[in-house]
Amino acid sequence: MSESITLTVNGRPVTVPKGSMVSAAISRAGVQAFRTSVSGRPRGPLCGMGICLECRVTIDGRPHCRSCQIPCCPGMEVQTDG
Amino acid sequence: MGNPSFDVIIAGAGIVGAACAAELAAAGLEVAVLESDMVGSGATAAGMGHIVVMDDSEAQFALGRYSLNLWHELSERLPASCEYQVCGTLWVAADEDEMEEARRKGRYYSRHQIESEILDPQALADAEPALRPGMAGALRIPGESVLYPPAAARFLIDQALQQGAQLWVGKPATELTGGRARLADGSSLAAGCTVNAAGCGALRITPQLVQWVRPRKGHLAITDRYPGLISHQLVELGYLKSAHASESDSVAFTLQPRPTGQLLIGSSRQFGPADSSVEAPLLGRMLRRACRYLPPLADLSVIRAWTGFRAATPDNLPLIGPCPGVDGLYLATGHEGLGITTSLGTAKLLADQILGRKSEIPAQPYLPSRMLKKETLNLARQPLRPETGSHRDTETQRSEGLSDSSLCTLRLGGKS
Numbered sequence: 001m002s003e004s005i006t007l008t009v010n011g012r013p014v015t016v017p018k019g020s021m022v023s024a025a026i027s028r029a030g031v032q033a034f035r036t037s038v039s040g041r042p043r044g045p046l047c048g049m050g051i052c053l054e055c056r057v058t059i060d061g062r063p064h065c066r067s068c069q070i071p072c073c074p075g076m077e078v079q080t081d082g
Numbered sequence: 083m084g085n086p087s088f089d090v091i092i093a094g095a096g097i098v099g100a101a102c103a104a105e106l107a108a109a110g111l112e113v114a115v116l117e118s119d120m121v122g123s124g125a126t127a128a129g130m131g132h133i134v135v136m137d138d139s140e141a142q143f144a145l146g147r148y149s150l151n152l153w154h155e156l157s158e159r160l161p162a163s164c165e166y167q168v169c170g171t172l173w174v175a176a177d178e179d180e181m182e183e184a185r186r187k188g189r190y191y192s193r194h195q196i197e198s199e200i201l202d203p204q205a206l207a208d209a210e211p212a213l214r215p216g217m218a219g220a221l222r223i224p225g226e227s228v229l230y231p232p233a234a235a236r237f238l239i240d241q242a243l244q245q246g247a248q249l250w251v252g253k254p255a256t257e258l259t260g261g262r263a264r265l266a267d268g269s270s271l272a273a274g275c276t277v278n279a280a281g282c283g284a285l286r287i288t289p290q291l292v293q294w295v296r297p298r299k300g301h302l303a304i305t306d307r308y309p310g311l312i313s314h315q316l317v318e319l320g321y322l323k324s325a326h327a328s329e330s331d332s333v334a335f336t337l338q339p340r341p342t343g344q345l346l347i348g349s350s351r352q353f354g355p356a357d358s359s360v361e362a363p364l365l366g367r368m369l370r371r372a373c374r375y376l377p378p379l380a381d382l383s384v385i386r387a388w389t390g391f392r393a394a395t396p397d398n399l400p401l402i403g404p405c406p407g408v409d410g411l412y413l414a415t416g417h418e419g420l421g422i423t424t425s426l427g428t429a430k431l432l433a434d435q436i437l438g439r440k441s442e443i444p445a446q447p448y449l450p451s452r453m454l455k456k457e458t459l460n461l462a463r464q465p466l467r468p469e470t471g472s473h474r475d476t477e478t479q480r481s482e483g484l485s486d487s488s489l490c491t492l493r494l495g496g497k498s
């Protein structure tokens with residue numbers, strides 16, 4: 001079996017295979033709204049390749065990280081708006 | 083479009099043309115507005131929207147203060163889309179020389195009925211904790227505001243339309259004379275008088291303006307949303323060190339909090355370039371300078387950068403009034419970096435002249451006929467003192483504690 005990594009999404013532990021992107025971990029945690037638009041609408045990944053910026057979340061306190069482009073690390077703390 | 087006749091035809095629906103249309107329509111005149119692109123495009127779409135009173139000259143101050151008061155009066159009626167906020171201005175002093183200028187400016191404003199307050203280093207750090215430590219202090223002008231200029235232009239045009247004005251979008255004026263406006267499609271409209279309020283586009287309509295108005299390019303950048311990082315519009319007082327700022331390219335630190343939590347970063351000034359592309363070296367200088375004042379900026383994402391053109395005159399004052407040599411043509415352009423602010427005062431002064439009303443402040447300093455005097459034009463050959471401060475900044479390249487690599491974290495990405 002491939003190695004796995006545990007991180008937290010909105011404070012809850014999630015375990016994913018090594019090499020997973022943060023966006024995958026967020027989906028696995030059952031979260032759909034990654035962030036909220038200026039007008040208060042829920043937003044989530046669209047392009048999956050770093051272009052659309054719809055998948056931004058806060059990672060280890062740093063806001064506006066593109067979760068589709070950042071691999072999961074052990075102990076990472078991910079925070080979404082939704 | 084038939085061949086209707088109007089009291090006034092205005093070319094340009096930037097914030098200046100829009101304000102003039104609203105003022106003239108409210109006075110009962112039949113107004114038509116010709117806009118080549120869209121309402122609130124041009125410099126109005128590119129600008130920062132800081133409603134600020136500057137005191138490079140008494141005339142500049144008088145028009146600024148008059149306009150600030152008009153914005154205050156109008157503010158209750160501005161729709162939410164204009165994002166009008168009285169956040170106040172902080173003129174930030176980096177050292178004792180700049181603090182001396184802050185005190186001078188404060189005394190001048192207070193003497194002229196604009197509330198101001200000197201902040202010592204501690205008070206400044208309390209007011210804006212994200213600024214770099216060790217600042218000498220600041221001058222706070224609590225009554226100044228920010229807004230979103232294209233929405234304000236739209237609001238002013240809507241006011242005019244409600245009073246019966248007509249708007250033609252996609253209809254560039256090619257020639258304005260006293261009696262008529264000629265359009266690009268060859269047709270013409272008859273009018274009692276015409277107003278050239280086409281910003282930098284005014285030069286193409288009225289060729290003699292080329293001697294008096296020069297486009298001055300500026301860059302701005304905007305970050306992603308980081309609510310709460312700053313609460314005032316911040317402007318540096320650093321231009322003092324480059325007393326002769328200048329014909330050459332320059333940057334100055336100015337930073338505006340947007341209601342979304344985004345930060346609008348400014349700005350640069352350049353004579354010469356006609357093309358509107360973003361120039362990475364100058365943008366880099368501008369962003370490095372901003373990071374020196376507000377170090378946390380270096381870790382934020384810039385999502386967009388763009389440029390605009392200010393219509394600059396030799397004496398830094400706008401052209402408001404009859405165009406010498408063309409009977410019945412009025413000018414309302416040349417507002418350089420202050421046209422968002424001074425649009426409302428301009429509209430009053432222009433309407434006063436067209437209607438023969440007495441104006442509340444003297445109109446004479448802004449009359450285009452001053453350009454016929456050699457002294458005024460000669461100013462163009464002398465170094466200009468820029469209106470919101472500007473820095474020759476070889477010094478920025480040396481940048482305090484900030485290497486070029488720290489700029490890399492200002493990641494240029496896509497939309498918000």
Ligand SMILES: Cc1cc2nc3c(=O)[nH]c(=O)nc-3n(C[C@H](O)[C@H](O)[C@H](O)COP(=O)(O)OP(=O)(O)OC[C@H]3O[C@@H](n4cnc5c(N)ncnc54)[C@H](O)[C@@H]3O)c2cc1C
Pocket residue numbers: 093094095096097098099100116117118119120121122123124125126127128129130131132133134253254255256279280281282283284286287299300301302348349350389390391392393414415416417418419420421422423424
């Ligand atoms: C980077 C930058 C920052 C700025 N920051 C500030 C600030 O913080 N505060 C402030 O007060 N000012 C600021 N300004 C200045 C301000 O933006 C301008 O002075 C102001 O927008 C000028 O308005 P305007 O209506 O005269 O011109 P514009 O906004 O340029 O409008 C002219 C209009 O005329 C139209 N037009 C052009 N040619 C024709 C034609 N032939 N026929 C018909 N229509 C035509 C254009 O499409 C446009 O809509 C800034 C400017 C820049 C570039």
Ligand code: FES
Pocket residue numbers: 044045046047048049050051052053054055056066067068069
């Ligand atoms: S999903 Fe488009 S940038 Fe991440």
